[in-house]
Amino acid sequence: xxxxxxxxxxxxxxxxxxxxxxxxxxxxxxxxxxxxxxxxxxxxxxxxxxxxxxxxxxxxxxxxxxxxxxxxxxxxxxxxxxxxxxxxxxxxxxxxxxxxxxxxxxxxxxxxxxxxxxxxxxxxxxxxxxxxxxxxxxxxxxxxxxxxxxxxxxxxxxxxxxxxxxxxxxxxxxxxxxxxxxxxxxxxxxxxxxxxxxxxxxxxxxxxxxxxxxxxxxxxxxxxxxxxxxxxxxxxxxxxxxxxxxxxxxxxxxxxxxxxxxxxxxxxxxxxxxxxxxxxxxxxxxxxxxxxxxxxxxxxxxxxxxxxxxxxxxxxxxxxxxxxxxxxxxxxxxxxxxxxxxxx
Amino acid sequence: xxxxxxxxxxxxxxxxxxxxxxxxxxxxxxxxxxxxxxxxxxxxxxxxxxxxxxxxxxxxxxxxxxxxxxxxxxxxxxxxxxxxxxxxxxxxxxxxxxxxxxxxxxxxxxxxxxxxxxxxxxxxxxxxxxxxxxxxxxxxxxxxxxxxxxxxxxxxxxxxxxxxxxxxxxxxxxxxxxxxxxxxxxxxxxxxxxxxxxxxxxxxxxxxxxxxxxxxxxxxxxxxxxxxxxxxxxxxxxxxxxxxxxxxxxxxxxxxxxxxxxxxxxxxxxxxxxxxxxxxxxxxxxxxxxxxxxxxxxxxxxxxxxxxxxxxxxxxxxxxxxxxxxxxxxxxxxxxxxxxxxxxxxxxxxxxxxxxxxxxxxxxxxx
Ligand code: SF4
Ligand code: SF4
Numbered sequence: 001x002x003x004x005x006x007x008x009x010x011x012x013x014x015x016x017x018x019x020x021x022x023x024x025x026x027x028x029x030x031x032x033x034x035x036x037x038x039x040x041x042x043x044x045x046x047x048x049x050x051x052x053x054x055x056x057x058x059x060x061x062x063x064x065x066x067x068x069x070x071x072x073x074x075x076x077x078x079x080x081x082x083x084x085x086x087x088x089x090x091x092x093x094x095x096x097x098x099x100x101x102x103x104x105x106x107x108x109x110x111x112x113x114x115x116x117x118x119x120x121x122x123x124x125x126x127x128x129x130x131x132x133x134x135x136x137x138x139x140x141x142x143x144x145x146x147x148x149x150x151x152x153x154x155x156x157x158x159x160x161x162x163x164x165x166x167x168x169x170x171x172x173x174x175x176x177x178x179x180x181x182x183x184x185x186x187x188x189x190x191x192x193x194x195x196x197x198x199x200x201x202x203x204x205x206x207x208x209x210x211x212x213x214x215x216x217x218x219x220x221x222x223x224x225x226x227x228x229x230x231x232x233x234x235x236x237x238x239x240x241x242x243x244x245x246x247x248x249x250x251x252x253x254x255x256x257x258x259x260x261x262x263x264x265x266x267x268x269x270x271x272x273x274x275x276x277x278x279x280x281x282x283x284x285x286x287x288x289x290x291x292x293x294x295x296x297x298x299x300x301x302x303x304x305x306x307x308x309x310x311x312x313x314x315x316x317x318x319x320x321x322x323x324x325x326x327x328x329x330x331x332x333x334x335x336x337x338x339x340x341x342x343x344x
Numbered sequence: 345x346x347x348x349x350x351x352x353x354x355x356x357x358x359x360x361x362x363x364x365x366x367x368x369x370x371x372x373x374x375x376x377x378x379x380x381x382x383x384x385x386x387x388x389x390x391x392x393x394x395x396x397x398x399x400x401x402x403x404x405x406x407x408x409x410x411x412x413x414x415x416x417x418x419x420x421x422x423x424x425x426x427x428x429x430x431x432x433x434x435x436x437x438x439x440x441x442x443x444x445x446x447x448x449x450x451x452x453x454x455x456x457x458x459x460x461x462x463x464x465x466x467x468x469x470x471x472x473x474x475x476x477x478x479x480x481x482x483x484x485x486x487x488x489x490x491x492x493x494x495x496x497x498x499x500x501x502x503x504x505x506x507x508x509x510x511x512x513x514x515x516x517x518x519x520x521x522x523x524x525x526x527x528x529x530x531x532x533x534x535x536x537x538x539x540x541x542x543x544x545x546x547x548x549x550x551x552x553x554x555x556x557x558x559x560x561x562x563x564x565x566x567x568x569x570x571x572x573x574x575x576x577x578x579x580x581x582x583x584x585x586x587x588x589x590x591x592x593x594x595x596x597x598x599x600x601x602x603x604x605x606x607x608x609x610x611x612x613x614x615x616x617x618x619x620x621x622x623x624x625x626x627x628x629x630x631x632x633x634x635x636x637x638x639x640x641x642x643x644x645x646x647x648x649x650x651x652x653x654x655x656x657x658x659x660x661x662x663x664x665x666x667x668x669x670x671x672x673x674x675x676x677x678x679x680x681x682x683x684x685x686x687x688x689x690x691x692x693x694x695x696x697x698x699x700x701x702x703x704x705x706x707x708x709x710x711x
Contacts, residue, residue, distance in 0.1 A: 222400035245401070247394055251364075253357050255390035263404060266394040270406025271386060273464075274505030277652045278410065279603060279659065292657055293705065309709050318399035325406050326505075332397040 008133055010286045011125040012319055014223075018264060020059040020183050020190055026066075027193040028177075029204055031234075035196035038164045038175035038237055041157065047090045048153035051134055052079065052162060054096040054103070057126040060183045060221050060241045064100060066192060067159035067179075072106035075159070076117075078166045083116060086169060090155075092117040093138045097124045126223070127286055127317040131156050145315045158240075178237060182208065185264045186215040186244035195235055201242065202231040209244060216266055218243045223318045273326040281320040281330060287313050291320040291330045298333045306337040314338075360385060379455040387465075407504075411465045413601045418472045418647065421592035425585030429534035429575050430480050438475040438581070441484045446471035446491030454499045466504035470494050473512035473648070476582020477640060477687070478519070479530035486526055490515045509694035510654050513687050520687075528683070531555050531578040553578045556638045558683045560630055572637040583640040593646025602650035605659060609666025610645040611636060617674040629678040641673065644686040654694040656701040658708070664700055669693045 054064050068075050076094075083092060094111070096104055098121035107119045120138060122128055128137070135143040135154055143149055149156065157165070164175045176197055183190040187208050195204055201217065209215055218225045219233075222243055248267040252258055255269075262269055281291040289310055297306035314334055321331040363381060386408070395402055426435045447467045474491045475482075494515035501507045520527050533553050555578050556567040571577045575585030583589070596602040618632040635641070645666075649655065655665050669689045676685025705711070 216400070218400055223398070226398070227400065249392050249394050251357075251360070251385075251389040251392045253353050253360075253389050259404060262390065264401070266400050267390065267402070268393045268395055269390065269402050269404045270408065271391050272393065273407045274503070276407060276410065276505055277655070277657045278601075279652065279657065280405075280600070282657075282659065283600075290657065308711060309705070322399050322401065323403045323405070325403075325410050327393075327402065327406065329397055331399060 008128075008137060008286050009288055010282075010284045010319070011127065012284055012323070013124075014057060014126040015059050015124055018059045022063065022181070022183070022190050022192055025191065026179070027191065029193055029195045029199055030177075031196040031199040032203070033198060035176035036198045036234075036236065038168055038178075038197070040165065040168060041161060042086070042150070042155060045150050046153055047087055047150075047155045049093060049139055049155070050083075050087055050090050051093045051095060051138055051154065051156045053129050053134065053156055053158050054094060055122050055124050055129055056097075056158075057124045057128050058221050058223065058241075060181060060243050062158075062160060062179055062181050062192070062240055064097065064103065064159060067163055068103060070102065072103045073110055075162070076107060076110045078170075079117070079162060080114070081170050082162065082165055086165075087155075090116075094119045095122050095129075095134060095138060096120070098122060099124060126319070127315065130286075130315055130317060132315045133286060144312060160240075161237075164237075178235075178239075180204065180235060180239060181241035182244070183241065184244040185246045186210055186217075197236055198234045200232050200234055201228060204235065204242065205231070205244065210246070214247045214249075216245050216247050218245065222266075223322065224316070268327045270325065270327050272328075275326055275328060278325060280323045280325060284319045284323050286317060286319065287315055289314055291334070294333055294337060295328055295330055298337065303337045303340050306333070307340070311337060357389075360389065380452060383455075408465060410601055411469055413596065413599055414469050414647075415472060417592040417596045417601075418469070418476070420595075421589045421647070422476045422582030422585065422643070423472075425575055425588045426476075426480075426581050429584060430532075430581065434480055435475070435581070437484060438482075438487050439472070441488045442471045442474045442491040443468070445488035446474070446495045450492040450495040451499070454496065458499070464504040466498075467495055470498065470512050473582075474515065476643065477512060477516050477580050479527060480532050480534075480581045481530035482526055482581075486519065486523060490519050493518055505653060507653055508698075509691050510648055510651055513648060513691050516687055517691060531580075533578055534576055534584060555579055555683060556634075557630070557677070560634070560638075561681075561683065564627070566631065566634050567638070569633060569637055572634075577638075579638075580640060580643075583643045586637055586642045589642045589646060593642070596646065596650070602646065603652070603655070603659075603662055605662040606650045606655060606666045607645045609663045610649055610669045611641070613667040613670025614641060614673055615670075617671055618678075621674065621678055625678075635674065635677065639677075639684045640686040644690055645669075648686075649690050649693070654697065656697045656704065658701055658704040660708075661697075661700045661704040664704075665693055665697055668696060668700075 056062060056064065079092065083090070094107055094117055096107055096119060098104060104121050111117050111119045127133055131149055132143050132145055134156060135141045135149065139154070143152065160179060167173045168175045177194050178197060179192055180195050181192050182204070188210055193204065205217070217228050219228050219242055220240055222245065246265045248262060248265040252262060255262060275292055275295055277292065282289065285291060293309045294306040294311065297303065311334065316331065316334065318331045321329060324330060364385070423435065423439070451467045471491045474494060475487055478487060478490065494511040497514055498507050498511035531553055554562065556572065559565055559567070567577050573587050577584060593602065593607065597604045614635055615632050618630065618635040621629045622631055649666065649669055656662055672689035672692055673685040676682055676688055
């Protein structure tokens, strides 16, 4: 099979930049009350395309081996049963990380005999697994950010959801727990746990955090996720991972010799400056926008003008703020200007 | 290094924290020493700000490293070759004077008078350019004046990030108008007649020579390409060793500090237009490869035209910017009596970058 060179301009190899080792021990944590049930992701809509996303691009996301257990063929026959009982006329697209040779090989061998599934090896560059990018790269469809893609007949599922669908829909078992990845410099150890749905964050992080007073907790990763301050919040199916960062809110002497100490914390790692027009932000933007234009409109007080520069296409991946050497809050500006749009 | 620093780190850190809190509690001191303190503090410690809005993780790359890469490239590109070609007695005093006048006098005074927040490290880059674009025999006071002018000019326009044109080149333009004698003469052959330390303050001691381009204009003689490449031909202090400049320029492009589109389009258009004019006019204009390798073109194309602040932000517009620079350079070189056109070309295109940028934005977003 010819290797397809599909992709998008820009993006960033987060997996290479922040390699996170995980120990393979998986703890089980049960909730206090009755655990909640997994909700089957489709109810009623007609689904034409199912994208199975086996290409996590964030280092703090759940790695494939936890679900696949290096038995890709078994996973795919599970998928086949799901297809015959639920999505009999849908096409399946398997987006898989091209670096995982064995899994790719197994999947290609499997797909040779089947015509309902297409295997697409992809480069695991953040934000390849974003719904908008997946739909664009795999199906060639233009989806805008925040749109309900199920109404377009597209369903995007990750490995864990597939296995839960299989257990609930085919094996008729109760699914009430999921894997959650815990990582970050604020923790004693990076680990993967299996938590019942409805467990509070506080209970999950108990005895795992180094120093509770200097930690910040993010749900679903520091790039796309949100910060949580209320630790009694409950885990639901959408929580893939919890990242705990040390808050480095003190000055560090000779930072150039201490890259390890500062990396993977909330530190800005630099001073706030004016934009130097370095083009880093538009080089990295996965949808080919020019975020510095938004910044310049914004500081001139012309928020309405920023929206003229294709702002609707932005998928809020946060890479522009991530890379900006002047440490400008580009994503915040984009969100503010977008919010202005809604008021009118 | 690490081992050596470890024991004194807590001491230093504590002392600095006390100084910092003193400055913050005594508001009046802030405008006098605060900025100076913060400039030094910024060099050895990272700021304590943390991300308050998403994304909560930031890349380990800041403006300081950006400027640091330019400094490293400049040192390898012209300082080391110039020390070899002209002797350290010629280069080192000029660098010291340039830094002292530019960063430690002009910038500090400005920060104190204008009550700026902090001193930007961009001044080091500008001051490292000043000796490079002046003749080897330029006297020290000229260098100091040039550095101070460049920094003051940049600060008047609003500091790093707001400058309209390249401050080092603007300062050279100013010096060319005020002191033409020093900038037209003052070129000596490298590797011979190393200046004694006593002649440096006055300049103009060793035998001067015409630059290759002036020689071409007066007698039509073309210098050998090898001597131009290796730096044994005459020229401004920093522009002669073109091999080193090209190598460090390529490194800058590799680390993404310089945008490759600008040098490619600049050098490409110089080549295309000079081929075009020599096909029409024959021997009356300089041959293409001689154009590429003479004068400040390599230094200008790799280090000055690529200054991100004074080019356009839009990537397509960078092609137009570079092509415009090349066209003006060839025009000035071939059809005027001026000996060199790179400076004027880059300054003019710096100004034109603003309309080009807004035009490209209008075309791209169909406004
Ligand atoms: S990355 Fe930051 S400094 Fe660079 S052009 Fe974009 S907004 Fe400006
Ligand atoms: S947040 Fe928006 S503008 Fe910034 S890099 Fe991502 S898609 Fe581009």
